[in-house]
Amino acid sequence: MxxxxxxxxxxxxxxxxxxPASYPELETDFELWxxxxxxRGHPYDLYRRMREEAPVMWSKVRRPASRYWSVSRYEDIKTVELQPDIFSSQRGGINLAVPDRKNWKPEILIRAAMDNLISMDEPSHMQMRIQQKDFFVPAYVAKLREKVxxxxxxxxxxxEAKGPVVDFVKVxxxxxxxxxxxxxxxxxxxxxxxxxYWMHYLEMASQFLSNPLTTFLGEPLFPFRFNKVVEEMFAYGARVMADRRAHPREDLLTLIAHSKLDGEDLPQAYLDGSWLLIIFAGNDTTRNSLSGTxxxxxxxxxxxxxxLSDPAMIPRMSEEALRMVSPVKHMRRTALEDTEINGQRIAKDEKVVMWYGAGNRDPDVFENPDVFDxxxxxxxKHIAFGHGVHKCLGAxxxxxxxxxxxxxxxxxxPKIEFTGEIRYGPNALVHAISKLEVNxxxxxxxxxxxxQLKAAS
Structure with a gap:
């Protein structure tokens, strides 16, 4: 395989x-890549300028990565999402850049980020999605609700024990x-x-790439422990998957271990990528939506x-909060053929990056988009979970x-309140709120x- x-x-x-670019390349001090x-959080002013002046914008990136097209209007994002036969998840993966293979370190982790459901095109994508669906259907979610x-x-x-002032993210x-x-x-x-522990180290890895000195000062042993942590994590995954194949249980790890593509058992690389994807994808969206809300x-x-006056409004509040927070910042596609988006010609193998935070505040779709309503x-109608065949399975x-x-x-x-102290992690993929102090x-x-009332004698 x-x-x-x-x-x-x-x-x-x-x-x-x-x-040639049909729209200008906007000058800004905010580097999307x-x-x-x-x-600093989402660049809402930049998003507005992009939608108005350069809805399909040729965009900068650090060399030696290739530059890419930024798509910021809601309808254009949907156009890309609804044409997976033209805009591929598999050809270049979902990440903004794919470095030369000699720079894949640690290689097993880099590969796992690619060898999974989210980076598959049809028919493999739907084969995998259908096999996992039993853990995402309403009946299972209802059963899980009581545990949650x-x-x-x-x-x-x-x-309550640690309050009144507490870091909501941590607790x-x-x-x-x-x-x-x-x-x-x-x-x-x-x-x-x-x-x-492993998730902490993987999040630290992205911070280390952005701010090596700061990360080193905060956690001096990180660079020396990281490779060992990755080895331990994937050894655990291999051991658990082997156990689930030999001794099935009623859980998602068992389902992944027994999944097939074109009738073949998944190789270990896909097993590694599959369980890690679920941990990452499921964790970031919920975590940052909770804090952002x-x-x-x-x-x-x-x-x-x-x-507070009508708790039945909570589902609507949750949807509007997802639009406003946009916990996933972008996804990338790669053109499989020459095509066009909103008057801009795109060449085969060029990257197309969809900025969900921009689309979710498009005034052509959402009236007064910066107002929480x-x-x-x-x-x-937000696109916080994506759209089309690749809409988040765990939504x-x-x-x-x-x-x-x-x-x-x-x-x-009922009076829980953000104190004003917030910290965002250095992350271009997810809206990583790393600290949110509340009272x-x-x-x-x-x-x-x-x-305490005493009983009457």
Whole structure:
């Protein structure tokens, strides 16, 4: 079986498009490709300029990577998503750049980021998707909901114990999605701390590439431990997959271990990529949506009031928050043939990058797009989970977690408020909120006094 990573298009370092640019290349100090730029959050002013002046813009990137086309209008993003036969996920993968193979270090991790469902084209993509669907259908999600509800209750207890002022990311939004994913995958309780540890190191890796000195000062042993951590992680994956093939269980790891492509068992490379994808994809979207929504509820108190007076509005609030937060910043496609988007000719093998945060604030689709309004008619039309055949398989699971979390958070802490202290990680792929300080009882307030009533004698 051929691996995606064996045939993927690597960057040539191209600086000029094959066909002339129809739109200007905007001057800005925000470098879309640069993880450090994203420590400021989404560049909403730049998004607006792109939509208005350069909706398909030839864009800069650090050499030796090849430059790419940025797509920022909602309808243009949908056009790309709905034509997977022209705009490929597999030809160049989903990442903004694919370096020369001699620079794939550690190679097993780089390959795993490519050899998985999200980077597949048809028919392989649909074959894999169908085999995993039982863990994402409404019946399974409903069964999972009760476990999530119990976990959220425990996390609220942790918040209360550590409050009133607490880092919401550390105590709550980091914890919930990893718990849910481990439940789905069937990761043994004893192994779950390992998953948390490995995810920490993989997130540190992207920070190290962007800010090596800062990362080194914060965690001096990181560069020396990283390769060993990666080896441990993939050895664990190989061991667990072998066990699930020999001793099946009713969990997602078993399903992955027994998946097939064209009638063949998946090679270890695809097994590695598959379980890691679920951990990463499922974790980031939910984690950053949770944090981003708490921030939004502080910034839009009249919307909070709507939810507090009518909790039935929580699903609409959750959808509008996903639009506003846009937890996944971009996805990349590669043209399989010469084509055109919004008057711009695109050559075969050129990259096309869709900026979801820009599309989700397109005023041609969402009236007053910078206003949080859960009552808007098209509240569910956002593209935070993508669109078309590659729309996130785990969207139902993510939405369930978000709704359960908001129901219990606002019941327990109706005045929870963002204090103003926030930190974004250097990450160009996901809206990585790495710290969000909140006061559980409203800014400046202390824990409410508990009054114990004595029974009448």
């Amino acid at each position: 051929k691996l995606i990573s064996d045939e993927i298009l690597t960057d040539t370092g191209a600086t000029e498009p094959v066909y 640069n993880p450090n730029s994203w420590k 509800r119990a976990k959220v209750d425990a996390l609220c207890d942790d918040l 709550f939004s980091n914890e919930l999605p990893l718990y849910t994913l481990c439940e789905m995958l069937g990761v043994d309780e004893a192994d779950r701390p390992k998953i948390v 708490v921030k939004l509820m502080t910034e839009w108190p009249e919307q909070r009031a709507i939810v 859960m009552t808007r008619e098209n509240v569910s 139902r699971v993510a939405q369930m977690q978000l709704q359960v979390a908001y129901e219990q958070l606002f019941a327990r802490f 559980l009882y409203g800014r400046g307030n202390a824990r409410p006094t508990q009054v």
